[in-house]
Amino acid sequence: MKINITNIYGMSGQSTALIAQNETVKIAKKLDFHELSFYFYNIYSDSQGELNSRLDGVLAKLGYGDIVVYQSPTWNGREYDQAFIRKCKILNTKIITFIHDVPPLMFPSNYYLMPEYIEMYNQSDLVIVPSEKMKERLIQEGLTVQKIMIQGMWDHVHEYPLRQPVFQKKLSFAGSVERFEHISNWTHTTPLDIFSESNQENHNPSVSFKGWKTDPELLFALSEGGFGLVWGTSENPVDEADYYRLNISHKVSTYLAAGIPVVVPSYLSNASFIKEKGLGYVVDSLEEASRLVEETTAETYQQMVENVYKVSYALKQGYFTKKLLIDAVMQVLDI
Numbered sequence: 001m002k003i004n005i006t007n008i009y010g011m012s013g014q015s016t017a018l019i020a021q022n023e024t025v026k027i028a029k030k031l032d033f034h035e036l037s038f039y040f041y042n043i044y045s046d047s048q049g050e051l052n053s054r055l056d057g058v059l060a061k062l063g064y065g066d067i068v069v070y071q072s073p074t075w076n077g078r079e080y081d082q083a084f085i086r087k088c089k090i091l092n093t094k095i096i097t098f099i100h101d102v103p104p105l106m107f108p109s110n111y112y113l114m115p116e117y118i119e120m121y122n123q124s125d126l127v128i129v130p131s132e133k134m135k136e137r138l139i140q141e142g143l144t145v146q147k148i149m150i151q152g153m154w155d156h157v158h159e160y161p162l163r164q165p166v167f168q169k170k171l172s173f174a175g176s177v178e179r180f181e182h183i184s185n186w187t188h189t190t191p192l193d194i195f196s197e198s199n200q201e202n203h204n205p206s207v208s209f210k211g212w213k214t215d216p217e218l219l220f221a222l223s224e225g226g227f228g229l230v231w232g233t234s235e236n237p238v239d240e241a242d243y244y245r246l247n248i249s250h251k252v253s254t255y256l257a258a259g260i261p262v263v264v265p266s267y268l269s270n271a272s273f274i275k276e277k278g279l280g281y282v283v284d285s286l287e288e289a290s291r292l293v294e295e296t297t298a299e300t301y302q303q304m305v306e307n308v309y310k311v312s313y314a315l316k317q318g319y320f321t322k323k324l325l326i327d328a329v330m331q332v333l334d335i
């Protein structure tokens with residue numbers, strides 16, 4: 001019996017979906033998982049026969065009774081994922097569905113697809129969901145799988161030599177200004193560095209655009225000091241779409257892996273972890289975010305950096321994912 005894990009290729013290197021799946025596989029390989037690779041393409045250009053042959057190629061190494069960790073979705077459309085699951089079932093594999101994103105919840109226009117996604121999830125022996133809130137939501141939608149695990153945190157694996165963060169009253173935001181549009185209009189006291197692709201001309205003196213950085217560049221720049229800001233797609237939390245509350249944020253892990261404390265909205269699904277471990281501030285508005293950073297003393301900052309250091313080690317080594325994957329496999333094996 002082998003343990004396999006799916007992966008995706010062919011998307012833009014700036015796609016967080018691709019980064020998250022690739023990173024999970026990098027960690028899983030350290031645990032001797034075998035990779036099943038999907039290419040991102042327009043599946044509607046395939047006939048049924050072509051799609052079938054393509055999947056047979058992907059599954060060539062899959063053995064009867066193996067375990068498959070299916071990183072969901074493949075982003076090739078539900079028909080592709082459904083065909084993949086059917087093939088896994090023919091080989092009597094045990095399926096661990098690792099839900100990264102739930103397309104019917106991401107965009108209201110896709111909500112009608114929910115029954116089909118729930119049906120796919122229900123074929124699993126175990127489901128990994130990002131948060132407790134997502135678990136509750138999917139159960140409401142009809143999820144019946146008995147074994148459900150909560151992911152809670154992304155890892156951010158790296159071995160870059162970074163700096164020792166220095167106390168600065170500064171915030172950094174690493175995320176697309178197209179998606180988090182309001183962030184460029186930041187008007188609060190604390191200066192904000194934005195790491196994003198952007199063609200906007202910047203006339204805002206409180207904001208400094210740093211451009212899109214590669215992973216080592218980004219982590220090095222963040223490690224200089226200050227705080228990492230996490231915020232949803234709406235400036236006002238009451239307007240925030242449900243999805244950001246159900247998911248877990250990648251940038252939280254990026255900041256922590258760079259060694260800096262974070263400022264996160266109270267609706268973030270893992271806000272309580274940030275609070276309990278003293279990794280930064282949990283706030284209800286951007287005004288509060290700026291105010292708390294302004295009020296921070298050098299001693300408080302140093303204490304936070306020390307707290308972050310321990311979590312940072314775990315994230316850099318991929319411990320959250322390793323633990324999750326090992327626990328998931330043990331559970332489907334009833335050990």
Ligand SMILES: O=c1ccn([C@@H]2O[C@H](COP(=O)(O)OP(=O)(O)O)[C@@H](O)[C@H]2O)c(=O)[nH]1
Pocket residue numbers: 016019174175176195196197211212213214215218230248249250251252254
């Ligand atoms: O200059 C940049 C800015 C962002 N990122 C990556 O993009 C992620 C943020 O993606 P997203 O905004 O989708 O994260 P989330 O909304 O989940 O926090 C970060 O964690 C980084 O890994 C990067 O590599 N370079």
